[in-house]
Amino acid sequence: RCISDSFYNTPARRKFMRTEKTEFGHIDEIIRRIALARFDVTLNLSHNGKVMRQYRAVAEGGQKERRLGAICGTPFLEKALAIEWQHGDLALRGWVADPNASSAAFAEIQYCYVNGRMMRDRLINHAIRQACEDKLGADQQPAFVLYLEIDPHQVDVNVHPAKHEVRFHQSRLVHDFIYQGVAAVLQQQAEPELPLAKEEPAPRP
Secondary structure (H helix, E strand, O other), X not given: OHHHHHOOOOHHHHOOOOOHHHHHHHHHHHHHHHHHHOOOOOEEEEEOOEEEEEEOOOOOOOHHHHHHHHHHOHHHHHXXXXXXXXXXXXXXXXXXXXXXXXXXXXXXXXXXXXXXXXEOOHHHHHHHHHHHOOOOOOOOOOOEEEEEEOOHHHEEOOOOOOOOOOEEOOHHHHHHHHXXXXXXXXXXXXXXXOOXXXXXXXXXX
């Protein structure tokens, strides 16, 4: 309601508005991005007096997975592999979907945050894609929700008008770090579990 009233009878803005359904979709996506960035904040999205989305604040631990499922869907959550990777001042955490179980149900889930800021960065996407390429088809894309922490002095956020891209001072280091982190968790997933050896009965004296 508030957003509709903000643009009511304002020709300079109204002519750029799409259908109500399209505009709601844009707002819904923004709320998703914020909800994934701040698990500690409760977010509600209402439309025409009806609550459409409700993301409750959660603490650390398993509750994060519950909220992740509410935002990205159960199919993604069921195939999500947790990542915890660190080297020096670089830290990568989050989830990447098992490429062997890639599904259209979560093909468009690609969220990456740099120091808490949502990004659509080509270098980051390339590193993730490269780590998954052996397991993805030519027409498939990796699905992920990842959080990169880096020394703020090592990244420039003022290279894109909408702040969607960044420039890393050591781009090759960052690329390889992300690649190795994603590849490591995929490799761990691919390793078969060793069967437990059956204990032989002790010989009788």
